[in-house]
Amino acid sequence: MHDPRDPRDLGDDAPAWADDPETGPEPEPPAPQSRWKVIVVDDEPAVHSVSRLALQRLTVDGVPLQLHFADSARAAREVLSEHRDAALLLLDVVMESDDAGLRLVDWLRREQHNAMLRIVLRTGQPGLAPEMEVMAGYDINDYLSKTEVTTQRLITSVIAGVRAYRDLRTITIQRRGLHKVIDATATLFDARSVEQLLTGILEQVSGLLLPRESSVFFVARRPLFEPTEATPTVIAASGRFSEALGRPVHEVLDTAVLRDVERSLSGPGLVERGHYSVYSFDLGGEARPVLYLDGGGALESWERQVVSLFCANAGMALRNHRLYAEREQWLRAFERFVPKSLVHLVDKTDLRRVDVGDHLARDMSILFLDIASFTARCEAMPPPAVFDLLNRLYAIVGPCLEQHGGIIDKYLGDGVMVLFPTGPQDAIEAALAVLAAIDRFNCDTPLADGPLMMGIGLHHGPVIVGMVGHARRMAPTVIADTVNTASRIQEYNRVLGTALLVSRAVVDGLEAARSPALRSLGPIALRGRTQPVELLEVLAAAPEPTRARRTASAGQFAAGLAALDRREFADAGARFTEVVDADPDDTVARHFLSCATTSA
Structure with missing residues (x-):
């Protein structure tokens, strides 16, 4: 009976081959299978002959042995270095020296760090290597005295040693796979993490299906290499295929296997050969997860259940990852119109929970940017050229603002409104970066109507950030006198012919060590405001020679402002005349000279 609570029970979704050992085409003549490697090290040729005679037809769990021989510890090192995947070592203790075998064990465990290989010691002189001391001091599986060993005793020790190696390898593979699973869960929905997760699980599955420890998992549809479809790539792999992640499947598997993949996709989902198996699982879509297992014969019923469970869960993991990726793409597309950072300002981390009226009060720096004389420039340009110029310009300006923590609230035709939650320092550095980028x-x-000139205004103060509109159409916005004042400051650049003006509130929030050169312009009556605002010109926005001239005339300039404030217009006019004579571009x-002259 199907139990929906049991993750091992696939119910009606289980593939037909999951419990049917007869499913699939007739197997071809078997190719050479994987073998358990056993190395015999002894300086007596007779021992080699007896071992070969006793073990050459032996199989362990249906897998035959592959015997290798060495007649000394020195020769054994070469054989062991070549066959690091050996399962068992039958080792004589006394060869070139009384402890040659024990030295070889020490070399294996300490220098080669081979903890997997199982070792059975055989000696004709037990007194030179007492059993209790050897078993306690070395990682040894068994200890045989040549004078007492029989064929049955030898076979029993070999079977026990190979199975111990099998179990140890299974534990190691599963532990390694578990590490990958745990590492992948930290960033579960990254593409690389999904591959790592599935590879970790696949390594554990392969560890259960020994000797089939090499496997490849991918997703494909039929026909396998249709020109209009992306080439299937390896999503998870284990064993000898572990370096194949991300590679095209046709570069990893040979042509005969690919033909069986096609059969699996178009048939019952199972193709078993003598030396490999191919399984595909129908999840109801066009694409099907495919698992290739290298080595071994037909799977037993419980092994098929493991495979089908892996394929089903892997397919669902990939489908969930695809849905997550699509969701992220939609969110990124949405953020191109409404930045997530702007919505977060109303203290909402989930866009789905934002509603009309959500708002938050906080202090913030507001920047307004405008292209000087843009209306006049547009008169001489066709609309497509104007449109192209604006987009080229914003492609430069936008990154400068965002790199300094700016959040673009809205584009205003030939202008931009930008929020700086982090405060005045980032705002003024962003403004200077924009002006430098425009100079470049x-x-x-070069433009036919001359270079582009910018006017930037900055103010800092309390604002309300919130959502305005109605249930079906809303937008984030910032409302406060701070916003209006920043806009008016930007407009005043047109009156003064300046590039960057800031309020005293901005300057008060700057770090002394990072504050740019400034020139106070005194309290200014801005359009629409009843109270004047002290403005400062950021001299750092001007070229170095200009800054030097403005710095040199700073005293006369300040004296002229003070005279204007005292309504001593003649004195003010004289002061500003001196400044203009020294710097005609000021x-x-x-x-201010015009103001003094008009008021005199």
């Missing part, structure tokens, strides 16, 4: 743009891209000094 002007050098690299448009701010010209503005």
Whole structure:
């Protein structure tokens, strides 16, 4: 009876071959199977002959032995180095020296770090290697005295040793696979982590299906290599295929196996040969997970259940990963219109839970950017050219702002409104980065109407960040006098001919060591405001020669402002005249000179 609570019970979803040992095409003549490697080391040729005679037809769990011989410890090192996957070592103790065998064991365990190989000691002189001391001091499976050993005793020791190796290898493979599973769960839905997770599970599965420890898992559809479809690639692998992750399947498996993959995809899902098996699992879609197992014969019923369970769960894991990836793509597409960071400002981490009226009060720096004289420039350009110019410009400006922590709230035609939750320091450094990028743009891209000029205004203060609109159409926005003031500061660049103006609130939030050169312009009456705002010009936005001239005239400039404040217009006019004479390009000094002259 199907139990939906039991993850091992696939119910109606189980493939037909899961319990049917007769399913699949007739097997071809078997190719050479995997073999348990047994190494015999003894300096007596007769021992080699007897061992060969006793063991050459022996099988362990249906797998035959592959015998290798060495007549000394020195020769044994070469054989062991060549066959590091050997299962059992039948080792004489006394050969070149009384302890040659024990030295070989020490070399294996300590220098070669081979803890998997099982060892059976055989000696004709037990007194030179007492059994209790040897078994306690070395990782030895069995101890045989040549004078007492019989064929049956030898076979029993070999079977026990090979099975001990099998079990130890299974534990090691599963432990390694478990480590991969645990590592993958930290970032479960990354593409690489899904591969790592499935590879870890596959290694554990392969450890249960010995000697089939080499396997390949991928997803394919029929026809296997249809030109319009992506080439199937290895998603998980174990054993000798462990380095094949991400490679095209046709580069990993030979042509005969690929033909059987086609049969598996179009037939019952199971193809078993004498030396490999191919399984595919129908999950109801066009693509089917496919598992190739290398080595061994037909699987037993419980082994097929393990395979079908892996294929089903792996297929579902891949499907869930694909759904997660699609969701992330939709979210990234949505963020191109409404940045996630902007929504997070209203203290919402889940976009699905954002609603009209959600808001949060906080202090923030607001930046407004505008292209100077853009309307006049547009008159001489066709609309497509204007559109192209704006996008080229924003492709430069956007990254500069975002790299300094800016969140673009909205594009305003030829302008941008940007939020800086991190405060004035990032805001002013972003503004300077934008102006430097525009200078490079002007050098690299000469325009018929002259270089582009920017005006940037910055203010800092309390704002309300929230969602406005109605249930079917809402948008995040920032509302406060701080926003309006920042916009008016930006507009004042047109009056003064400046590139970057900031309020005193911005300057008060700067780090002293990172504050750029500034010039106070005094309290300014901005459009629409009843209270004046102290503005400062950021001299760092100007070229070095200009900064030097402005610094040299700073005293006269400040004296002129003080005279204006005292309404001593004649004195103010004289001061600003001196500044303009020294620096004819100082448009701010010209503005205040005009104010003094008009008011006199």
